[in-house]
Amino acid sequence: KAGVTQTPRYLIKTRGQQVTLSCSPISGHRSVSWYQQTPGQGLQFLFEYFSETQRNKGNFPGRFSGRQFSNSRSEMNVSTLELGDSALYLCASSLGGSRTQRGAYEQYFGPGTRLTVT
Amino acid sequence: EDQVTQSPEALRLQEGESSSLNCSYTVSGLRGLFWYRQDPGKGPEFLFTLYSAGEEKEKERLKATLTKKESFLHITAPKPEDSATYLCAVQAWNNDMRFGAGTRLTVKP
Numbered sequence: 001k002a003g004v005t006q007t008p009r010y011l012i013k014t015r016g017q018q019v020t021l022s023c024s025p026i027s028g029h030r031s032v033s034w035y036q037q038t039p040g041q042g043l044q045f046l047f048e049y050f051s052e053t054q055r056n057k058g059n060f061p062g063r064f065s066g067r068q069f070s071n072s073r074s075e076m077n078v079s080t081l082e083l084g085d086s087a088l089y090l091c092a093s094s095l096g097g098s099r100t101q102r103g104a105y106e107q108y109f110g111p112g113t114r115l116t117v118t
Numbered sequence: 119e120d121q122v123t124q125s126p127e128a129l130r131l132q133e134g135e136s137s138s139l140n141c142s143y144t145v146s147g148l149r150g151l152f153w154y155r156q157d158p159g160k161g162p163e164f165l166f167t168l169y170s171a172g173e174e175k176e177k178e179r180l181k182a183t184l185t186k187k188e189s190f191l192h193i194t195a196p197k198p199e200d201s202a203t204y205l206c207a208v209q210a211w212n213n214d215m216r217f218g219a220g221t222r223l224t225v226k227p
Contacts, residue, residue, distance in 0.1 A: 004161075033215065043162075043205065043217040056213045090161050105150055105209055109161035 002027065004093050004110035012116045018079040021113045023091030025072050031055070031096025032074040033107060034066060037088040049074055050096045081117045088112045120145045124206050124218035131196055131225050139191040139221045141206030149213070151189050153182050154205040156220070162205055165191075196225045 005024045013019050025032050033056075034046040045058040049068035068074045072093075078085055092107035123142045131137055143151065150169050154162035166175040168184035175182045179200065181192040191204055203220040210216075 035217075042219045043207075045215050045217075048213065048215075056215075092161075103167070105213075106152065106164060106167050107215075108164055109154075111161050114159075 004091060004108055006089075006091050006110040006113050008113060009111065010114045010116075012118065013081050014118050015081055015083060017081050018077065019081060019115065021076045021078075021089055021091075021115075023074045023076070023093075023110060025074070025091075025093030026108055029093035029095055029108075030072055031094045031105075032068055032072065033092045033094070034074070034076050035090040035092065036060075037090055037112070038086075043090070046076070078115075083117050086115060086117045088114050120208065120210055120214060120216050122206055122208055122216050122218035124204075124221050126221060127219070128222045129224070131193075131223070133197055133225055133227050134195045136192070136194045136196070138193070139204055139223070141189040141191070141218055142187060143189070143206075143208045144187075145208045145210050145216075147211040149209040149211050151184055152207045152209070153180075153189070153191055154207065156203045156205055165204075193223070196223075198225045198227050201225045 007022045031050045033048040035043050037043045048056040052068045063079045066076045090112045092109045094107045095104045121144045125140045150167050152167050153165040156162040166182040171186045173184050179194050183190045201224050203222045205220045207217040
């Protein structure tokens with residue numbers, strides 16, 4: 001079974017630009033979560049999508065947005081990039097089933113997109 | 119507010135020297151506690167999920183345990199290939215997911 005894939009793997013942008021990152025989850029997984037990882041802040045939760053709806057959201061400004069398509073693939077967009085947005089952006093997929101279904105929330109991560117803002 | 123604290127920040131072991139990593143947490147209703155391994159430049163790799171106090175899971179040289187306030191990841195007779203950062207995460211019933219800062223483990227041959 002193929003794992004979570006993310007594209008592109010590396011990206012260099014300048015301040016003020018916008019960027020779109022893509023994530024393809026494991027086949028059969030309906031939940032996709034996005035995280036930002038930096039040396040200073042560690043792994044921070046951005047948002048989660050389930051069945052094309054944002055189900056949960058972290059504490060990030062509105063410049064960070066996302067969406068999920070009917071095939072569960074997800075995109076994340078960052079507008080008006082700032083230097084502090086330089087980070088490894090990770091996508092994780094899970095089954096995302098019912099509250100009582102054990103294993104439904106085990107997240108499997110992709111390799112990440114390394115974004116550098118200059 | 120939900121919190122996850124991992125200790126120590128860094129741990130250096132000799133090959134074969136067993137030890138434990140700690141993950142202390144406070145959460146308003148625990149859905150699950152997760153352990154991950156992360157190698158430099160890669161995404162975290164799923165290791166274990168623990169759901170309730172008293173639960174234990176094992177995989178090769180790793181064993182994870184859970185109490186109501188903390189989890190331990192025991193590493194028995196580690197090898198150099200076990201060197202990585204180990205991350206702990208807790209998920210609350212409202213789906214909030216919070217990660218600890220990680221423990222960077224180095225195993226010297």
